[in-house]
Amino acid sequence: MPILLLIVMCLGLAFSVSVAISIGLANILYLYTTNSSLLILPKEMYSAIDKFPLAAIPFFILAGNIMERGGISLRLVNFAKSIVGGVQGGLAATCVLTCMLFAAISGSSIATTFAIGAILIPALVRHGYPVNYAAALQATSAELGVIIPPSIPMILYGVTAQVSVGELFIAGFGPGILISGALIGYVLITARIRGYGKQDLDGRLSFFKATWQALPALMLPVVILGGIYSGATTPTEASIVAVFAAIVVGMFLYRELRPRDLVVALEKSVISSAVVMFIIANAGVFSYLITRANVPDHMAAWLIENLSNPYMFLLGVNLALFVIGMFIETNSAVIVLSPILAPIAISLGIDPVHFGLVMVVNLAMGMITPPFGVNLFAACQVAGISLDQIITRLVGFVLVICVCLLIITYFPPITLFLRDWVYPSHR
Template sequence: MFNAINKFPLAAIPFFILAGNIMETGGISRRLVEFAKSLVGGVQGGLPMTCVLTCMIFAAVSGSSVATTFAIGTILIPALIKHGYPTTWAAALQATSAELGVIIPPSIPMILYGVSAEVSIGELFIAGFGPGILIGLALMAFVWVYCRIKGWGKNDGDGRLGVGKATWQAGWALLMPVIILGGIYGGVFTPTEASAVAVFYALVVGLLIYREIKLADLAIILRKSVLSSAVIMFIIANAGLFAFLITRAGVPDAIGHWLEDVLKTPAYFLLGVNAALFLIGMFIETSAAIIVLAPILAPVAMHFGIDPVHFGLIMVVNLALGMITPPFGVNLFAACTVARISLDRMIKDLIPFVLVILACLMVITYVPGLSLGLRDLVYAR
């Protein structure tokens, strides 16, 4: 169990969680919302599109979907309800949009996959941009069409700031993903070191520039971050023990040989794995599923000639669906908490969003260039 968590890249997890909580308290997330609203809020359905775009930007520094749900949802779910959107639909939109928090880098599940499958975390991060942007654009297109059909959001542009003013006010917040991602791909620091830089930058901006964090708030932020980090580390430790036991029992090899015998081609293999991961993600927490399954499935994928980075993106996107599907979707519970509704009330509104993500998953699965094109360009492959 100790060996499972005694890995340097895993140190990024508590730091990214802490950075997300600091951003939520320090006014950074609110300024990102105003910036996104200035860009897309002027059209019919602009407020739901603002939700998606803000989650895309916030994802570039948080690495966590739950942190994204609370940081953005506490601002936008009440705003959506105020503008006449159904509470259940607003919660479903926020839960789905927050899934981008683990797809657009930096991403905690990508770190876990990289450690478990021994794949470059930097390559996973850069490969995540294509799928993340695809899903974000697909969600914005869907809500734009859906709102026009329903007649919602005709006054969403009321009270929005101009692009110039919103950009100026959010300047320090927008600089954060530039520093983090630019530092990683510029070779200034590793993804793990970037997580510490994210905390430092968010703290400086929240305390000294925006001045919305008081010293008394730090204890609350730290407590929340420690609890979230402890839960994830406990899952990793126990999943590591489980992985050790099944490896000693020869289960991964048996599963690998069975998959090779039954699923003869890469296309069938990917289809079968996607179906299995979708079901598994409904009942097993994403982090635990990745730690247990990545060492089993990644070698089989490589046997079929599938790039391990591409396969990692497929796993992350698919298992992230488990965060917005009953009965154990953590994003659903987070969004329901913010919206103050029960889970069963939002299931009907959630179905179209899940179908959009599934359609994007099929594109990501069978168009590897979407994930690997930028990776190959940056790493000159």
Template sequence: MAIVMLGVMLIGFIVSIPIAVSIGLAGAVGLLMTNTNLLILPKEIYTAIDKFPLAAIPFFILAGAIMERGGISIRLVNFAKSLIGGVQGGLAATCVLTCMMFAAISGSSIATTFAIGAILIPALVRDGYPRPYAAALQASSAELGVIIPPSIPLILYGVSAEVSIGELFIGGIGPGIFIGAVMMIFVLLYARWKGYGKVARADRLSITQSGIQALPALCLPVVILGGIYSGITTPTEASVVAVFAALLIGMFVYREIKISDLFSIFHKAVMSTVMIMIIIATAGLFSYLITRAGVPNAIGSYLRDTLSDPFMFLLIVNIVLLVIGMFVETNSSILVLSPILVPVAMSMGIDPVHFGLIMVVNLAIGMVTPPLGVNVYAACTVGNVRFDQVVPRLLPLIAMMIGCLMVVTYVPDITLALRDIVYNR
């Protein structure tokens, strides 16, 4: 039964049936094959989304939509440009740094791609970077949006694996900063090697001027994450705070959002939320049937018997997740695979917070890896460039990110050191 369900789901992916529908069809086939009462279908779908932490998802999506429209992204770009934009390759590094800052507010790589790419891809082209490389850089930089907290995939992992979302958020800070720093060094060296961005343009603001303009935007991560780590708010409550703070800044500080803009902002957020929630609902039914069929226990027993060494287990998991990330959407991958892999990882002594970041970093790379590569498609749309032109420019960036993944995998302190300090572990 499980093999048939997986086959139905994979066929759906291959023939471009929407992800949520493919997973739902696989679940329906499983119900019919086992002669299960069909009332299980609405019950499991409801149970999958009847979790309080999931309420954070629509609010973080809405906050990202507000920030995209409210002038926050351009001010973050100007601030990052004033810090590192004056050297050769500085504008490329600015792209990475801006994505890091925007990720600490929005929690979404797609939102980061559209909000920052609309500004920086044309700017990179004006500074002599090839348009395909500019789009590739934007797509790969935006993947930091699902690693640096707040992160929607980390919320989904926390819910499906029953791991503290607060610990996951603070665990994501180290890998996010590490990968972002390595990426900035890489793009600076790559620009010098290729001769990109030789002319430092004089349209940068001073650090003081840009810092003052960006101060309200820079306060948002402090308010969001500070509230979570201080215990004042839960991650879900912090997402609501993020919406109101972004709205106040966009409407009354920067004054770039009018009342008439709110409908389109809310409409965009609702459509994005609906897509994610339908995937979560159908994945809940799929996970229930897979668990009932004993697949997680069987896989767990097999992995424990054949891969008793945690080093080899993590290596195989990385390879498998990188391949899966090439074909399957991030959120559905987390929801389907977490209940299977997390118990095995914990039985080998691997911290579930560390394992969660390994999963998310893996699947974040999948967001810029063909053929799925949702970030790449978004960057191609923003940059007005063909997908096939961007892919060759992505390869060095993907290789660099895989190298960072290996370091995050085998140096757990990058993820756990700050968590252990904050939570007195």
């Protein structure tokens, strides 16, 4: 019967039904055909969003919107452009680097998509990049929001797999930098081959001027991550700090944020948060039904029986998670699969922190792969295009992430080097 869920959902998407409605209809039909109580639907929808870490999502989205209207995002873009924007394709590289910087402030790929995409997608189009390429680039770059700490999926993995969240955060920098570098290399080569970005040098500030203007914005990651690493705040509390810090910087330092801008930012944040939460709620029911059908248990049993070698186990897990990430929301997948897969990985001698990063990076690709590509829908909303227009441009970006994932999977020092340096007891 689980195949019915996938068929109905895919049919809904094929007829341009929104992803949340498609998942919801699949859930309802599955409950009806299995003679299950429809009361499961509201119960599990509420359970899916009744999680304290998820409270960070609306606050980080609000922080992102405030940063956009308060001039913070623009100054981060100018700072990134002063570093990598001096070559053909530099504006596309600026998108990647800015998302990397913004990820250390927002902790949310959705917030990164809206805040940076609102500035860079129109700028990329003005400089001759196709709008669907700009949207695909923004959606992919925003994935760094859950890989560069702070990261909600890392928190959920740490809690469910009983692994130190601090170690996971430290370990996230290596994969995040690797993926950022790979994406920058890819967009620079693509720009050369396709003739994009020949005017990218226009409007570029000097490094020192851009750094001076962006200095208050660059201090935000220090405040937010410093609070988390020092233990002064939880990541969810840090999201509230991010909102207040963005207001202070935008209103009193840059003096570009007005009371009416706060109202607009609040309105946009409410709408965006409602959309995201509605998707998560429906995905939570979907995840519950998949779990009730024992799909994760059958998958784990198959992995243990057929993939006893650590290298083959990691390959099998990557393939399985890639498919799962396409259909199940990242946070839900982490919650469901971590308690099942992490003990198996540990029994095979795989470091749980390393395995956690493999899971997070892999499942994060679900944010840019249909049908449950949250970043895709956000980027399409900003760019004003439909989902089908962005799909063809995604292939190259997904392949780059896949190559990085294989390197992260089979070369653990990328993940563990910084962790072992900070925590010598693991050496």
